[in-house]
Amino acid sequence: MIEGTVLPTDPTTHGWTAVDFTAAPTPSAPITWGQRALWMAILRKPEYQPNINLRRVVTVPRRAPADVLRAIGALLTRHSSLRTRLRTVDGDLRQDVVDNGTHPVLLVPADVTADGVPVDVGAADVARVADETAARLASTAFDHAEELPQRIALVLVAGRVRQVVIVFSHTTVDFRAAELVLRDLRLLLLRGAIDSPAGLQSVDVARREHDAGARRRGERAVARWVDGYGRLPRETLPEVGPPLSPRFRRGVLVSAAADTAVRMIANRHQVTSSTVILAATSLVLATWSGNDVVGVYTMVSNRSLPGYDEAIAKLNQLGMVVVDLADRPTFADLLPRVWSAAMNAYRSAYYDPADMRTAFEAAGYPYATGINAHCYLNDIRLATDADLFGHDxxxxxxxAALAESSFNWAESFDAFTWRTRLEIVDRPGGLGLALTADTAHLPPDRAERLLRDLDRLLVEAALHDVPWPWR
Structure with missing residues (x-):
């Protein structure tokens, strides 16, 4: 086992095993821009690091011919990003790749209790045990200097592996990279080997970011950010009262009506469903705040760059969408404007965060100093298509579906990075709109009303062009 490997405490552990990996030596490299952005956030609020661990579960096909442990070992050998630790060298954080060693794997029998008592289990029980195991493995922060950037568990029934649980550290993979890793694991389970070469690894991306072309691109992105931020109001939403305790509340509205409406609008105007949601969010924020200009931050994958589509790295970074609504456009007129603003944001979302901090400080603007006063929109749906098949x-x-939208409160937080964060998520039976808000700016009743306003706006815009003011 790798010297210094940290094993998370788990009171229900039934045992550990390990998988071997051996690969060609890989020189160390600086951290990537995406890693630096996340690392800055971790340093600001280290206690929230477990919240960004990525949990994934892979069902092992019943007829998979490959040995599961051997497949995991081949996966680690294939991707140096999965063998990378973050260590400080001469004051700088660097990526240190482990060439050979063993990786710990937790064994969790689903058909045996922690006391060793056999129990009968079905597919739902196995899935529940896998989810619970993922939650336990994700509940503690990674020790990035000593621990490899994933934790692995196998859920067994009658000694056969039924589920592979992997918890990734977000410092080394983003959502797309995690899906690519799982794709390769499934192929290794079914075929035993992969003939095609692996995509760029995290150290490869870091070296690319230090060439002259990447530096120039990053400098242009920083300049556009500084210009755009100068156009934003001081606050997106005004303070309306004293904060509650806990200060930040998260509510989730699930709407089949919004799901259908977003698809209808996207089809009619030939834009992406993400553009529709971004436009509706901008319009709601503008009418609620009275601001002529709205700033909406969003996460950008940065995988449109040559060679980056298959990269196993943390490439996603924040983009800033600046939307001007001073001329009070209709919703239809707003869509191309938002699309253009989003394209500018996507082109400006690949940059060195250290350069961004320097430029913001020189301009007298706050950068990553605590709570961002503007809205963060994160569309994390697995599929963002606008297919209307099966939608009435x-x-x-x-x-009628609008009246069936459901709202529930979820987590609460004492501290958070954003005044308002809107997540677009997949939910059974509809589109999930999850709002985390500062109660001094959006107390619970107003937070729910904002989500229902967004829901209603999408439905109205799907049925006719909505004039200003839409409500």
Missing amino acids: TSPARVR
Whole structure:
């Protein structure tokens, strides 16, 4: 086992094993821009690091011919990013790749209790044990200097592996990279080997970011950010009262009506469903605040760059969408404007965060200093297509579905990075709109009303062009 490997405490552990890996030596490299951005956030609020661990579960096909441990070993050998630790050298954080060693693997029998008592289990029980195991493995922060950037567990029934649980540290992979790793694991389970070469690894990306072309691109992105930030109001939403305790509340609205409406609008205007949601969010924020200009931050994958599509790295970074609504556009007129603003944001989302901090400080603007006063929109749906198959688009049905939207409160937090964060998530039966808000700016009743306003706006815009003011 790798010297210094940290094993998370787990009171229900039934045992550990390990997988071997051996690969060609890989020189160390600086951290990537995406890693630096996340590392700055970790340093600001280290206690929230477990919240960004990525949990994934892979079902092992019943007829998978490959040995599961051997497949995991081949996966680690294939991707140096999965063998990378973050260590400080001469005051600088660097990526240190482990060439050979063993990786710990937790064994969790689903058909045996922690006391060793056999129990009968079905597929739902196995899935529940896998989810619980993922939650336990994700509950503690990674020791990035000593621990490899994933934790692995196998859920067994009658001695056979039924589920592979992997918890990734977000410092080394983003959502797309995690899916690529799982794709390769499935192939290794089914075929035993992968003939095609692996994509760029995290150390490869870091070296690319130090060439002259990447530096110039990053400098242009920083300049556009500084210019755009100068156009934003001081606050997106005003303070309306004293904060509650805990200060930040997260509520989730699930809407089949919004799911259908977003698809209808995207099809009619030939834009992406993400553009529709961004436009609706901008319009709601503008009408609620009275601001002529709205700033919406969003996460950008940065995988449109040559060679980056298959990269196993943390490439995603924040983009800033600046939307001007001073001329009070209709919703249809707003869509191309938002699309253009989003394209500018996407082109400006690949940069060195250290350079961004320097430029913001020189301009007298706050940068990563605590709570961002503007809205963060994070669309984390697995599929963002606008296919209308199976959706009843009749006006009567779409309006009726609006009354069926459900709202529930979820977590609460004492501290958070954003005044408002809107996540677009997949939910059974509809589109999930999850809002985390500062109660001094959006107390619970107003936070729910904002989500219902967004829900209603999407439905109205799907059925006719909405003039200003939309409500």
